[in-house]
Every structure is written in structure tokens, then in C-alpha cells.
Amino acid sequence: MREKLGKMPLPIVERLSVYLLTLLDIKSEGRVSVSSLELAERNGFSSAQVRKDLSCFGTFGKKGTGYDIDLLIEKIRGILGLKRTWRLALIGLGNLGKALITHKGFTTRAFEFVAIFEKKPSLVGKQYKGIQIYNIENLDKIAKAKRIEIVVLTIPKEEVAGVYEKVIVAGIPAALNFTPVRLLSKGNTLVKNVNFFQNLETLTFYLSNF
Amino acid sequence: MREKLGKMPLPIVERLSVYLLTLLDIKSEGRVSVSSLELAERNGFSSAQVRKDLSCFGTFGKKGTGYDIDLLIEKIRGILGLKRTWRLALIGLGNLGKALITHKGFTTRAFEFVAIFEKKPSLVGKQYKGIQIYNIENLDKIAKAKRIEIVVLTIPKEEVAGVYEKVIVAGIPAALNFTPVRLLSKGNTLVKNVNFFQNLETLTFYLSNF
DNA sequence: AAGAGAATGTGAATGTTTTCACTAAAATAG
């Protein structure tokens, strides 16, 4: 059992998220308990890794039986901070932004879009899927008023630098960045970059070299 | 300089993709050479890491000067298999699928969508953005005829297991999976999973534990 | 042309993550 959660290795946190999805899946099949081996095999990990990962946060299992699914789901939700709803804002209501806003998955989990920011004057002041669209220039003010915790960036790459500066100034705690410009965490803002090309390029690398 | 490219560590391949974007960026500023330090600082890595990564594939730099940008771009493109166009197919023309197909970035790089597969009878036989829509039941036949190399999965999660089975049977070399169902590489098919929740959940973990 | 400075490439050291291999507890079968 580790002490400092703040410096938990990223691979462990990522796997926790995978375990959670798997547990929800198994639960939906009506099962009530699961072994580290099954959790591992479904995801291509080793059973020792599953046990070691979970042991960082406490002892949740029962020797001879495995893990109680409901209990483990609640524990992981607690660890990942998913016992409450997080307030998101979308920045850039283009093709990708609309797909994300429309996606039901977010809402049915722990995430809720509470604002959209756009540059196009024709969109500002309107709503999209019931969510108010604001002028990006008012990010600071609205972010505070709406208690925005995570911004989702789906703007053209030329706009990223300027908008990110505004995000930092507004002191928004986190950003999920879908643009191909790699951002580094700065100020009080934690960034996670999602790069589609990188994903495709790891595939083409291995396809080319086997 | 490493020998077996096929077992190059994933972190190195992912950084290569980051270096490439950075180099293109720097090139567009009119520059002709760059140091490992600059390549590192722009991306939050160490300069030693940049040099060590590149040294796995050859010696591309010049002591005292750094790396020639055009040369390094070409080398990395070669390593990542980006000197030719890869033939993609989209499976599932929904919200996310449409955003991806519409996205210019793919076409202007080394990727080209050559087919769309759908289940909805109303879409089959039509085109979207000039790309023919086929019945998913014909995946095997069309994949061979169109020489599809990578499928992009944007279908509901309930459909994933069945469709993935078809992808494996068709022997398609790779799949980029945007659904929340984690797939494991199997048969001759290499899989890369892209999980938006995982990205959000790593953010909420660290936000919750600082 | 010599010296100072810049920057690579890399073996060795360090740090991190994963796997191994075992102990111990619970469940099950005989």
C-alpha cells in the first residue's frame, strides 16, 4: 500500500480505468466476484500486475475467492475521483467538438458539459444540445462563474497557443487536448494530450517493421 | 543503434511521432537545423532522451550543430513508415466517424480513407464525402479488393465483438479502436485502443489526489 | 590557426515497472 497518491505512476492509473470498465462489463453479466487472473486475461495483463496495482490502494480481495465486483467498482471509482460529476467545457464547436458533446457516454458517467466556447460570432449566444455557447474572450469570467474544472480543446492548431494561455490565466485545473499541438502542464493547469496521428503512426511503425 | 526494429519500445516510437510534429512546426518557421535540447524542451523531455531515441535508428546529427531538419524529417518518416499512403476504412459512420472522415489532417498526411462500412441499410450503397459505403457483411471481400490496411472502429460497444471477429477473419493488418471496449491484438491483426474515458479519468485521478 | 564553445553519441549509473515465486488464507472436495 503506497502512501503518496499524487505520484502514483501513470501506467497504474491507466490500468485502473481499464479494470473499472471490465468490472462494469462483468457485473452486467450478473457476476458477483472475479479473480485477478480473469481481470488480467481480459485485458492482456498478468495477474500479478493486477494484484500489485490494486495493492497500491488497499487490500480489496479475499484469498481463495478473488474480488467482490461491487466493492471493487466502488473502490476504484473512489480512487479515480468518479464519485462526483466533473464540470467540463468544450472549446471549439467544430466537427469533433459536436461529436463529443453529442456522445452520451460522457453524461452517463461522471462528466457533464456545462459550457461551450466559440470564436465564431454567429454561434455565440446560442445553444447547442441545450448547452450555452459563450465568447472565448469571456473564458476567465465564465469559467469562474460556472466552476469549470476541465476544458476539452477541439480548436484548429493555429489557435491553440492563444487559447491555452487564456486557460492558464483563468486557472482552470485541467485540459484534455485533442489538437495535434502538444501542450505541457503549466501553472495550475494539468494537461492530457490525445494525439490521433501518434496512435496511427505507432501502428504504421510496427506494420512497417515486422 | 538497435537491431530489431520490430521490438522497439513503444515509448520511443510514440516520441518519434512527437519529434516529427515538432520538426514540421520548426521547419514552417523557416529554420534549417535544431538541437536535441530544443526538441526536448518543446515537448517536456530531456535532451539526452532525444539523442538516445534517435541513436536507436542511426546517427543523424552533427556535433556542434545539431540535426538538419529536412534530413531528420525524412529519416523519421521512413522509420514510421510514412513515406507512402496507408489505406484506411471507417467502420461505423456515426457522429465520431463523420468527424474523422471529414478531418483534413488525415488526408494531408499519410492516410487515406478508401471505404466506409455501415450496418444501416439506408446508408449502404451511398457515398459520404466521396467515399463509398459498403455493407459490413461484405468486409472480407471488399477489404481484399480495396487492399485495406487499417480499419478505424467507431461503432457502438455492443457491436464491437462481432465486428472485430470479422476484421480478424478478413486478415486486416491493423485496427484503431475508438470504442470503450478494449481489444487485444489477435491473429494477424494489430490493435491500438484509444480510450477517451481513460484520458479523462487520469485527469480526475490526479485532480482528486493533489 | 588556436582556443572556446556547442552539441552529438553513448557506456555506465540510476530509477522505474513488471514479473517471479512464495506465504498464507479461504473455499472446496473427499
Added chain:
DNA sequence: CTATTTTAGTGAAAACATTCACATTCTCTT
């Protein structure tokens, strides 16, 4: 009730990844 099987938890070992630190080479200035 005892033996066998199942499975969690965990130090220790191994594998893997990053950083250090320096010899070497190239550039630039004077």
C-alpha cells in the same frame, strides 16, 4: 475433518527506461 485447490498479497529479482556525464567532433571567433 483433512487434504487439495484456489487465489490474494508481497518482498525480491529481473527487465526495462531514463538520466548522467564525458569523450569526441564540429563551428565560430579572433
